[in-house]
Amino acid sequence: MQNNSHPQSVMMNMREKEKYIENFNFPFCDESDKYEKIAKIGQGTFGEVFKARDKSNPKKFVAMKKVLMDNEKEGFPITALREIRILQLLKHENVVNLIEICQTKASQRNRYRSTFYLVFDFCEHDLAGLLSNVHVKFSLGEIKKVVQQLFNGLYYIHSNKILHRDMKAANVLITKNGVLKLADFGLARAFSTNKSGLPNRFTNRVVTLWYRPPELLLGERNYGPPVDLWGAGCIMAEMWTRSPIMQGNSEQQQLTLISQLCGTINPQVWPVSSQDFVYIYITVIEEYIDVLAKDTASCIVGTVQYDDGSAMV
Numbered sequence: 625m626q627n628n629s630h631p632q633s634v635m636m637n638m639r640e641k642e643k644y645i646e647n648f649n650f651p652f653c654d655e656s657d658k659y660e661k662i663a664k665i666g667q668g669t670f671g672e673v674f675k676a677r678d679k680s681n682p683k684k685f686v687a688m689k690k691v692l693m694d695n696e697k698e699g700f701p702i703t704a705l706r707e708i709r710i711l712q713l714l715k716h717e718n719v720v721n722l723i724e725i726c727q728t729k730a731s732q733r734n735r736y737r738s739t740f741y742l743v744f745d746f747c748e749h750d751l752a753g754l755l756s757n758v759h760v761k762f763s764l765g766e767i768k769k770v771v772q773q774l775f776n777g778l779y780y781i782h783s784n785k786i787l788h789r790d791m792k793a794a795n796v797l798i799t800k801n802g803v804l805k806l807a808d809f810g811l812a813r814a815f816s817t818n819k820s821g822l823p824n825r826f827t828n829r830v831v832t833l834w835y836r837p838p839e840l841l842l843g844e845r846n847y848g849p850p851v852d853l854w855g856a857g858c859i860m861a862e863m864w865t866r867s868p869i870m871q872g873n874s875e876q877q878q879l880t881l882i883s884q885l886c887g888t889i890n891p892q893v894w895p896v897s898s899q900d901f902v903y904i905y906i907t908v909i910e911e912y913i914d915v916l917a918k919d920t921a922s923c924i925v926g927t928v929q930y931d932d933g934s935a936m937v
């Protein structure tokens with residue numbers, strides 16, 4: 625007969641577990657109370673951002689980005705781990721500097737769950753805020769300086785084989801000395817040109833719609849640095865227009881706005897495969913005929929695809 629009883633030393637009752645967690649010290653991870661929170665400065669999709677002061681050096685300000693753990697059942701979120709790994713790799717004048725990760729102590733008060741923070745050097749402004757402030761004027765020289773730093777930052781991250789994938793004015797920070805820092809690597813990922821000759825299959829559900837390049841809207845999954853350059857171009861234009869230049873409210877409308885600005889997408893400028901048209905077709909069907917069941921849509925697309933796409937062109 626099997627003996628299900630565990631040895632006493634291995635078994636931990638609830639109280640012992642709580643004590644263990646309470647006394648556990650994460651290596652290389654200081655406690656967040658070394659910083660004094662001053663104000664909440666951002667409410668991002670993945671958590672809150674606070675301005676804080678370093679208690680050991682009151683002149684030093686930091687930004688603390690909280691790691692959202694609410695929906696986590698399987699420990700530390702993989703998306704935050706990815707963001708941290710990328711930020712640890714990137715060290716450049718024009719990329720926001722990650723100082724460290726810190727945590728609150730687990731206790732009864734937080735139901736024995738630590739909160740983790742990404743701690744950054746503090747930047748006084750973000751570009752979206754500056755552009756929406758009518759009192760802030762940019763001279764041509766200042767615009768050139770901003771754009772130069774934007775491209776320097778992008779060149780650096782791309783040279784390190786990282787794609788940002790969320791370029792927008794709100795993710796571009798500027799210090800009080802006018803130094804630009806690329807920020808928010810929450811959607812970033814590493815890339816490589818596939819040696820096996822097989823195309824990459826990255827998700828195309830990235831980049832805020834108004835800054836999303838046509839290849840992603842057309843469903844491309846084998847993309848690279850140009851996706852960030854499109855966003856950088858939109859930001860550059862915004863330095864004059866002061867608001868995002870293409871504010872679509874659907875993927876379809878975004879493509880229309882792009883065509884109106886850059887001309888119709890045709891095989892000369894965009895060597896399309898029938899697959900791309902299949903994607904546009906699905907988008908149109910899903911958006912305008914939403915009564916149509918998804919598999920009906922794929923059935924239609926399958927039929928047209930069978931016709932080598934020519935029926936759609």
Ligand SMILES: Nc1ncnc2c1ncn2[C@@H]1O[C@H](COP(=O)(O)OP(=O)(O)OP(=O)(O)O)[C@@H](O)[C@H]1O
Nearest residue numbers: 666668669670673687744745746747750794808810
């Ligand atoms: N180092 C920093 N210094 C000053 N402000 C910062 C810093 N990092 C972030 N912020 C502010 O907090 C906001 C949100 O930060 P971030 O973009 O990294 O988070 P997010 O959760 O991914 O946000 P979102 O979903 O809004 O893009 C930024 O737009 C900026 O205003």
Ligand SMILES: [Mg+2]
Nearest residue numbers: 668794795808
């Ligand atoms: Mg952001």
